[in-house]
Amino acid sequence: MSQYCNYKDHDEGKIIGVCTNLNCKYRGGLCINCLKEFHRNHSQVYLLDLNGLQQNWQQKFKTYGKLKSLQQHFNRVKSVLDDMIVRFNIEVQEQNFENYSLSKLKDLTEKLAYLGLIEQYINPLEDLIQRIYAQIKSVKDLSIIQLRFSNELKSDNIYLNIEGSIASTSDESFGFVLCETGVNKESQVQEFTFKILKMDWIALGIIHKDQVPSNKKKFDIWENSQHGCYLIDSLGKVFSPGETNNSKNKFKLKKDDIITVKVDKTKKNVLWTNQNQQQLEMMEFDVSQSICPMVCLRKSDVQVISQT
Known part of the structure; x- marks a missing residue:
């Protein structure tokens, strides 16, 4: 194989195998540096050299054949049922x-x-x-790709676990992190669910992706009302572009709360639901721009649970 790694600082290392773990954001081809940096905690069953990949392909080709055979069986059953419905x-x-x-x-x-x-x-x-x-x-x-936090679209004081499902920070500084997949352009309604594991201060919601600041240390949602975010925080405040930014409301967050953020392009609104306290909060947003789920936090841990 003449392919080379394209990850930064991996010096275009030669691809030596693949990771097949569906929960790994770096699955696919890997070099020796990938193996050390991204896959060191994986079970060996997920890591294949090129010979192992060939053997795995041969085995899974048989599985694919069985899947096609299953489809044919169901088609025959459907044909019999169609005949009986008429008869x-x-x-x-x-x-x-x-x-x-x-x-x-x-x-x-x-x-x-x-x-x-x-x-x-x-x-x-x-x-x-x-x-x-x-x-x-x-x-x-x-087979659905699980929602994860982005290792690139985050501030430096935010740390992610190896699966990218938990974001943490232990210092007093404000930090933020976006979710990797964003909101699908083809989907009119999507939901993202988060669980608060530890909390000093947290805000949850969405952001216009093109307004993610290049200078991550100067991201301000309090004084700058053009931040492109639609957020609710643990102190009962809402943040949105315009005059209503940093205003009070009754929706609050606490440890162990499970929050669903529902983005509805047809209604042009985003809805927060606290599953533990049966609280709701709704906000209109600009649907013309690409958006991403976002979490802001200080001395807190949050887990992304699911995307639907």
């Missing part, structure tokens, strides 16, 4: 059976008899299909 259709408009001809009565009674035989299998089949669907959906859900 045993008793959705008659006229139910005055006294006026039926002998041939129509024979046709109807045959359908009813066959449906009587089928009746005993319907509930078990329905339960089986629901279980199969639930299993397939759970596998599909595992």
